[in-house]
Amino acid sequence: MICSKCKNEIENGLIYCPHCGESIQLVPNYDILEEELLTSIVEDKDKTVEFAEGVYANVEEQSLINSGDLQSLNNANTDGPEYSNRRFVVRVSIITGTLILFVLLIFVIIHLYTNSYNYLYQHAVDAESIGKYTDATYYYREAALADDKSYDAVYNWGRMCFEIKDYNNCVEAMLAAHELDSTSTDIYIYLTKSYYALGETKKIYDLLGNTENQDVRELITSYIIFPPSFSIEEGEYNQDIELEIKSIDGYDIFYTLDGKDPTIQGFKFRHNVILTEGTTTINAVCCTEDGEYGEIVSKTYTISYDAPSMPIVTPSGGVFFEETLISIEVPEGASAYYTWDGSTPTEASTLYTGSFPVLPGGSVLSVIIIDKHGNVSEQYKSEFYLII
Numbered sequence: 001m002i003c004s005k006c007k008n009e010i011e012n013g014l015i016y017c018p019h020c021g022e023s024i025q026l027v028p029n030y031d032i033l034e035e036e037l038l039t040s041i042v043e044d045k046d047k048t049v050e051f052a053e054g055v056y057a058n059v060e061e062q063s064l065i066n067s068g069d070l071q072s073l074n075n076a077n078t079d080g081p082e083y084s085n086r087r088f089v090v091r092v093s094i095i096t097g098t099l100i101l102f103v104l105l106i107f108v109i110i111h112l113y114t115n116s117y118n119y120l121y122q123h124a125v126d127a128e129s130i131g132k133y134t135d136a137t138y139y140y141r142e143a144a145l146a147d148d149k150s151y152d153a154v155y156n157w158g159r160m161c162f163e164i165k166d167y168n169n170c171v172e173a174m175l176a177a178h179e180l181d182s183t184s185t186d187i188y189i190y191l192t193k194s195y196y197a198l199g200e201t202k203k204i205y206d207l208l209g210n211t212e213n214q215d216v217r218e219l220i221t222s223y224i225i226f227p228p229s230f231s232i233e234e235g236e237y238n239q240d241i242e243l244e245i246k247s248i249d250g251y252d253i254f255y256t257l258d259g260k261d262p263t264i265q266g267f268k269f270r271h272n273v274i275l276t277e278g279t280t281t282i283n284a285v286c287c288t289e290d291g292e293y294g295e296i297v298s299k300t301y302t303i304s305y306d307a308p309s310m311p312i313v314t315p316s317g318g319v320f321f322e323e324t325l326i327s328i329e330v331p332e333g334a335s336a337y338y339t340w341d342g343s344t345p346t347e348a349s350t351l352y353t354g355s356f357p358v359l360p361g362g363s364v365l366s367v368i369i370i371d372k373h374g375n376v377s378e379q380y381k382s383e384f385y386l387i388i
Helices: 032-053 055-067 070-078 080-114 117-129 133-146 151-163 167-180 185-198 201-209 214-221
Strands: 235-237 241-243 252-256 273-275 278-287 297-303 312-314 318-320 325-329 335-339 361-370 380-386
Touching (some): 117 151, 151 185, 185 214, 241 297
Parallel strands (some): 235 297
Antiparallel strands (some): 278 297
């Protein structure tokens, strides 16, 4: 086919000349009538395209012509079915995207609703009402997470944990509930029972010290065995002590004096224990009528006897011109011994039993005191002269 304007060869099927952009005209081999008919058909086709595609199509074509991309222009106009398919795909994509967004929106709404406090709490209540305590525990916990300021959610979560014997989480929940409402006595009930189930008796004692509510205190004391009390505090002493051990509940008491376990090798406490010189560790425990032992209490006592002080002698020595009596101060439970020849007294020396006279002439009085434990005092020594 020959372009009527530039006379260049044109491939069959093209509407515009790829060389000059002119609409395709019939070559001179066709007669004039056919040429005019073909031109009329081409012009009608152009008008139809303009009518069908609107201003956008013509502007797009003009842009392609101005840029010289005539091949793209020909493809755009000749590939009608493909162009329609692309429009269909675009429309389907838009509709699909819209549906996806709509589904996502519905999902978000459902997710927000099913994770709301009211939804979770109501599900917990419903689950509990039909005895599904595990499910109720889960929903109460989730409700507490959704609103950690809700006492009801936190407390009921702990209550359900206790029902399913999850005592550790029950303690966690009840302590959190106590932070929200420190006046609730029910919290102490579940804490006491949980600590008891866990064998954490010391924490029950701590609870007792944290409340003044008499009802709560009575409840707590019903779950614990109070440890025994000692009449004398542990520590260091310089004399023997007589120790009494008591149970405020009247339980039997078992004890050891060598630090061993009184629940295994203990002696039943029947009378006061006398502790003498040395270090003694006493372990004691209360035992109920059912044979249940409480907390073991350990006390250590160290007793070291002090030696008696140097004897106090009156008069303390000197020159005398008349008969004079000598007296010695002796501590309770001790004894005094003396000599007149300056030698060191012993238990074999003269025992002081009362005032005695100064010997005539000059003498050296020596005195010691020996206490009931055999400790010996520092020696007293002084010169006495009696001149008559």
